[in-house]
Structure formats: structure tokens, C-alpha cells
Amino acid sequence: MADEIIFYTNPMSRGQIARWMLEEVGQPYQAVILDFDTTMKADDYLAINPMGKVPAIVHRGKTVTEAAAICAYLADAFPDAGLAPPADQRADYYRWLFFAAGPVEAAVSNNALGLVVPEGRERSIGYGNFDQTIDTLEQAVSRDQWICGDQFTAADVYVGAQIDWGLSFGTIGTRPAFEAYAARLRERPAYKRQKQLDNALIAQMQRPA
Known part of the structure; x- marks a missing residue:
């Protein structure tokens, strides 16, 4: 589905921030759990985030990295959640x-x-x-x-x-x-x-x- 949110994370990382935001938004998402030394540094994930770090999300074919940017993006992408002021x-x-x-x-x-x-x-x-x-x-x-x-x-x-x-x-x-x-x-x-x-x-x- 084009509107599906793919969420790349590791629970022992700043990915916790992005997951909290996703839970506040209340939209379904698919979590992909990565390992710091292996899958996070693999070519397929480096194509998503060349830094080889989490969190990252892919939504509507676009990638967003950096926890603060993910928070701001999700607030705008799902305005009905009321997570951004006018x-x-x-x-x-x-x-x-x-x-x-x-x-x-x-x-x-x-x-x-x-x-x-x-x-x-x-x-x-x-x-x-x-x-x-x-x-x-x-x-x-x-x-x-x-x-x-x-x-x-x-x-x-x-x-x-x-x-x-x-x-x-x-x-x-x-x-x-x-x-x-x-x-x-x-x-x-x-x-x-x-x-x-x-x-x-x-x-x-x-x-x-």
C-alpha cells in the first residue's frame, strides 16, 4: 500500500522517539528491527539512510530520517491527530x-x-x-x-x-x-x-x- 508507513528502528536507540510519535499518530505501521552492526550497515538499508543509523520511516515513497524530522513530518502528514498547532x-x-x-x-x-x-x-x-x-x-x-x-x-x-x-x-x-x-x-x-x-x-x- 502506498500509504503504509515502514518504520526502521532498534529498540535500544533513538528509534524509541519515532515509535512514540507513531503511537501518538495512531496510524498502522510496519516495524523493521535492525541490528546495529549487520542489517543497519547493509546495502539495502544504506540506500534508505546512508548514515546507517535509525530511526527512519518510508511513507508514500519518501524517506524521512532524524527523529525530530520524523516527528514534524508525521504531525503534518496526519493532521487529524492534532499533533501540530495551526x-x-x-x-x-x-x-x-x-x-x-x-x-x-x-x-x-x-x-x-x-x-x-x-x-x-x-x-x-x-x-x-x-x-x-x-x-x-x-x-x-x-x-x-x-x-x-x-x-x-x-x-x-x-x-x-x-x-x-x-x-x-x-x-x-x-x-x-x-x-x-x-x-x-x-x-x-x-x-x-x-x-x-x-x-x-x-x-x-x-x-x-
Whole structure:
């Protein structure tokens, strides 16, 4: 079927973000589980994503990679799900979605690897420094229930995944605003379905042969 969504993932990856978004959208999809060292690096998958990484989706003959892009794409492709604000009300939606995909992703990853921006060189890197980035992220989730006020959107899936993972793995320090936001996210039925599906796959993968 031309409208079928093919979802390429590994449960121990950022593919969890895309699956959460797919569960929020509520459309049927076919999940293809890839192995990091074999099928993810095979020629047929490299033709889909030359980076050899997941997640990726193929929909209507088009490929979308990068978790944030997948979230935004699915919100637009399935407007009845209500996961994007009206076009004239998307300032916060775009602002914080791309902030999480750019400065937050880079700052958290670099900090986890022990890569520190030298003092006085903050202007040379997009996020400035780790502390400033996390302080700004806190502002994004402190004003309202969701990023775009009362409406839960794809921006909350992506921003929320960054915070949820950061709190779980200790790469983002605990703060009341982060804990409260994550608690709201964890109550969403789609979040729970995603965790159940991916945790079951992880348990299967870790089972002794």
C-alpha cells in the first residue's frame, strides 16, 4: 500500500522517539528491527539512510530520517491527530523542537562524553555551554502544561524524549520543572504503549540464545 508507513528502528536507540510519535499518530505501521552492526550497515538499508543509523520511516515513497524530522513530518502528514498547532501559531512549536534537536542534543551528548567547551570559546559552538542550554530548556517546559500551551504536540514528543531520557540516564540533572514535565508525559497512553513495545523487544534481544 502506498500509504503504509515502514518504520526502521532498534529498540535500544533513538528509534524509541519515532515509535512514540507513531503511537501518538495512531496510524498502522510496519516495524523493521535492525541490528546495529549487520542489517543497519547493509546495502539495502544504506540506500534508505546512508548514515546507517535509525530511526527512519518510508511513507508514500519518501524517506524521512532524524527523529525530530520524523516527528514534524508525521504531525503534518496526519493532521487529524492534532499533533501540530495551526500554521499561524507555530512559533513555540518550531522554536523548541529545533532547540532540542540542535543545542540540547549536542550539549547533552558532548557533556556525557566529557567534552567541555573551553572558557571564552562559547561563541564558537552553537549551544554556548551546557549549563546555559539546560537553563534555557528548563524555561521551555516551565511556562505551561505543554510546549504550545494546552495542546500536546510533536514538539513535546521530541523535547520530552530528550528530558525523559536525560533524567533516566543521568545526562540531564533533576530539576522540579523537568520532573513534573516528564511525569505528565509518562501518563500518556502512547508513551506507555511505546515503552511496552520497545521494552519487550529489548528483553527478547537480551534473552540468552
